[in-house]
Amino acid sequence: MSNPTAVFETSHGTFKAEIFEDKMPKTAGNFIQLAEDGFYDGLHFHRVIKGFMCQFGCPHSKDPSSPRAGTGGPPHGTIEDEHPEDAKFSNEPGTLSMANTGRPNSGGSQFFINTVHNTYLDWFSPGPSKHPVFGKVSEGMDVVQKIETTPTARGDRPEPPVQMVRVTIER
Numbered sequence: 417m418s419n420p421t422a423v424f425e426t427s428h429g430t431f432k433a434e435i436f437e438d439k440m441p442k443t444a445g446n447f448i449q450l451a452e453d454g455f456y457d458g459l460h461f462h463r464v465i466k467g468f469m470c471q472f473g474c475p476h477s478k479d480p481s482s483p484r485a486g487t488g489g490p491p492h493g494t495i496e497d498e499h500p501e502d503a504k505f506s507n508e509p510g511t512l513s514m515a516n517t518g519r520p521n522s523g524g525s526q527f528f529i530n531t532v533h534n535t536y537l538d539w540f541s542p543g544p545s546k547h548p549v550f551g552k553v554s555e556g557m558d559v560v561q562k563i564e565t566t567p568t569a570r571g572d573r574p575e576p577p578v579q580m581v582r583v584t585i586e587r
Contacts (some may be wrong), residue, residue, distance in 0.1 A: 419444075419584045422451060422551065427579040428563050431556025433512055435585070436549070439503035442521070443514050443550040447496045448585050450525055454564060456583040461563060463572045468534070470563050471515060473526035474578060480577035489524030496521050498548050499539045501540040505532040505549035510560065512551035518544065529553065531564045 422433045437444040456473060459506045460480035463471035475491075476484035496562075497520055507513050515526035518538060527550075539546040551558055569575040 420448060421528060423584045423586060425581040426559065427581065429556065429559035431553055431559040433551045433553045435551040439500060440548060440550040441499055442495055442498045443548055450490055451583040451585050456524060456580050459580050461574050461578040464564060464566055464568055464574045465572050466564055467532055469527040469528040469530050470560060471526060494522050494524045504540050507537040507549055508546060510531060510553035510557050511548045511549045513537065513547040529560050531560065
């Protein structure tokens, strides 16, 4: 079985990512379902930090200036943490990683794209932050880097806003 590809059409261009459905079925399946339901369409990146990551997936980010952007999750609630021994993917540049509140089983719809190697965020490394990787950019890393270098306003919000026009899944 080959893994699906997510196509991210943004206001800054398009990039693609392999989604590790074979190794991360819960996390990847959650993301795929949300994408196929149109959940991500029209949202905005709500947090961008150059030399770190680009975060996305909050339902309150439809309005990029909402004070609630970055605080919400999917309509169906959170998902169980997934840490399979055969899927020790590190938070390296271009990987998609599940965001959470820092508490167990608190991931949902928000994820981030690592723009540098953030090993301290690996679920299998020491420390409190545990963020499982469930995909990796396969085309268009230059678009991700363009998003990463967007000027930001208070709270690391891109200014001007960066919209996710559409996320589609190719099988």
